Each structure stands twice: as C-alpha cells, then as structure tokens.
Amino acid sequence: MTNLANKVAVVTGGNSGIGLATAREFVAQGASVIITGRKQAAIDTAVSELGSTVAGILSDTSDLDQIDNLVESVKTRYGLVDILFINAGVASFSPISQVNEQHFDEIMNVNFKGAFFTLNKFIPLLKEGASVIFLSSINATSGMPNTAVYAASKAAVHSLVKVASTELAAKKIRVNAVSPGPINTPIFGKTGLDQASLQGFATAMQDRIPLKRFGASEEVAKLVSFLASDDATFITGSEYVIDGGINVNPVLS
Template identity: 45%
Template sequence: MTRFNNHTVLVTGGSSGIGLAAAKAYANEGARVVITGRDEEALARAQAEIGHGAIALRNDTGSIAEAKRLATALQEKDLQLDAIFINAGVAKFAPLSDVAEALWDATFDANVKGPYFQIQALTPLLRPGAAIVINGSINAHIGMPNSSVYAASKAALISLAKTLSAELLPRGARVNVVSPGPIATPLYGKLGMDKATLDATASAIQGQIPLGRFGTPEELASTVLHLSAKESAFIVGSELIVDGGMSNL
C-alpha cells in the first residue's frame, strides 16, 4: 500500500518499541519519516532500520524549550507535516504511599506538558488535512493499582485530544487517540524489576487479556496508520482501544 506517498510524518519516541514500529510502517507506505528520541545511538540504529530517507532528531519530549527547538529544526529543513504520532513518554509505577513529587513531575512533564507544547509548536507546520495521533493507555480506564500517576497523565492526554480537535479542526487537522493495552515492547524491561519479578508480572497481566497474549508493536502501528490516513477522515476527537479485550473485563 502507498497511503502516505509524498507525506511527511513525525513520530516522537521513534527509536524503539511502538514508535519504531509505526515509523517503519509509515515509511513502508511511502512516507518520509522524522523520528525523535533522547538516545543518539538508538536513533541512529532506528534511522538505519527505517531507511527510505528517514530523519532522526535528538529531542526530549518533557521540555517546552525542546518542543520549540524541534519545530525550529523542522522549519530549517523546510518540512511541513501531514501526520504526527505523539508517542514519546514515560511509564513509572508506584503505590500511593511511595509517590514523591519528583515522580509526579517527571511523569506529567513527559506525558502531558511536553506533548501539549509540542503540538502547540508544531501546529504552524501542519498541512491541511493533517492528522495527529496521541498514544494514550487503557490505564486511564481500568484503575490498576500502583498506576495512579501514570493513569492520570494518560487520562489528561485523552481529554486533550477532544479539546484540541475542536481547536484544530478549522485548520483542517484531526486529533485522535490510540490507547494500547499490554504491548510486547522494551518498556517492560525498563521497569526496574529483576527477571523473576518481571516474568511473574507479565504472566499475571497476560492472564487478564481475553486473547491470552500481549499485543505486538506492529498491531498497534496499524491502528496508528489507520487514524492518520484519509480513510479515517470522519474520526475526530476519538479514542481507539487496542488491548485484546482487557478493558472489557
């Protein structure tokens, strides 16, 4: 398929996991892809994997200054955007009794403040008919213990998609959310658990998924591309949940 021929697409947090899968999928359908991330080595590897003239830019999603710097970098390359996948973020979990202000601030900076001001800074670069897809989470809906701060940050993003849709529609831009359930990505190896604890946690989560397995980054990427393409032009301010039925229990 070539749904994104002559399109330029930005994927934040595009050097691994869901972001990298989406970047590859966009490129395979004809898009020129720009990815961002914080790790220059990971960005270089991802850029090579994506191919198709992909551009990699180091950027920290939690900073307003970095949001402006990203917009400036794209302007300097004379790039306008047909789609944005706001994917970069952090997932930190702790029980209420252990949550410190630093965890709250780090989570909301990366998951809410950064994306909000990235969208603000990038809006002038949107072409008519552009699509913005925000990576949410089913944690905003299911009340999982130890996820209060993370879940609240994702709920804020889902709310933003609705209000920003109303604001950006006059520019011809749509905003929607894809909310994944458990997806098999490197994220699960970054939770600070030893292997035995991580395996037990993954097994417990898998037992809550009606399909009986974790999703794949490629499965989520296909939904991201659907929300970015012209075929979804009548989907505005909506959330698509991709969780194998987990949130229906």
C-alpha cells in the same frame, strides 16, 4: 500500498517500541518520516534500519527548548507536516502512598506536559487536513493499582484530544488517541520492577487477556497508520483501544 505517499510524518520517541514500529509502517506506506529520541546512538541505529526516507533528531520531550529546536529543524527541512504521532512516553509504577515529587514530575513532564507542548508548538506547521495521533493507554481508565501518576498522565491526554479536536477542526486537522493494552515493548523493562516482578506481572496480565497474548508493536502501528491516512478523514476526537479484549472484563469466563 502507499496510503501515505508524499506525506511528512513526525514520530516522537520513534527509536524503539511502538514508535519505531510506526515509523517503519509509515515508511512502508510511502511517507517521509522524522523520528526523535533522547539518545543519539539509538536514533542512529533506528535511522540506519529504516532507510533514507527517515531523519533522526535528538529531542527530549520533557525539555521545551528541545521541542522548539525540533520544530525549527522540521520547518527548515520539510516545511509543513501531514502527520504528528506524539508517542514519546515513560512509565514507572508506585502506590499512591509512596509517590514522591520526582516520580510525579518525571512522568508528567514527558507524558503530559511534553505531549501538550509538542502539539502546541507544532500547530503552525500542521497542514490543513493533517492528522495528530497521541499514544495513550488503557491505564487512563482501568484503575490498575500502582499506576496513579502514569494513569493520570494518560487521562490528561484524553482530555487534550477532546479539546484539540474541536479547536483544530476549522483547519480540518484530526486529533485522536490510540490506547494500547499490554504490548511487548521495551517500556516494560523501564518500570522499575525487578525481573521476577516483571515476569509475575506479565503472567497475571496475560491470563486476563481474552486473546491470551500480549500485543505486538506492529499491530498498534497498523492502527496508527490508518488514523494517519486519508481513509480516516471523518474520525476525530476519538480514542481507539487495542488491548486484546482485556477491558471487556467479563464476570464469568
């Protein structure tokens, strides 16, 4: 299948996890892909794996100057963009009573401020009929303890999707969000939890998932690829949950 043939796609945070899996899927569907990341070595490894139709650009989503440089680099090399997957994100967990300003700013600067200005600065490069997809999370609405700042950052993304979908509709640009539940990605190892806590968290979470397993990055990538394609031209302003049914939360099971 080549549903994305002749399309140009940008994937922020495309050097690992869901971003890498999505970049791989975009390539398989025929797109030319630009991935970003904060570590050159990780970008180089990903580009080497993904092949010659992929370019890697060092760019920290929390730094607006670096977003400007990214946009200029993409404009110079590719001109306009068909697909923008705003995926870069961070996660760390803490009770509200223990959150400090550094914790708050680190999450918001990447997950919301960075996501907002990535869209803001890419708008002039988006083709008519382009697709913008934000990576959100079921945490935006789940009320899970210790995730207040992370959850708020993703809830803000949901609001942005709604507004952007109306503002950009005149150019037939579609804006949607994908909200994964528990997915096996490296981000879990960056939450600040020790190994024992991570294992306990994973076990408890898996027991609550009706399908009794974590999702795979490749499964999320398939959904993102669909929303990026011309098969989804009447879909905008929507959130797509991919969580193995954990949000169903039955009273009895």
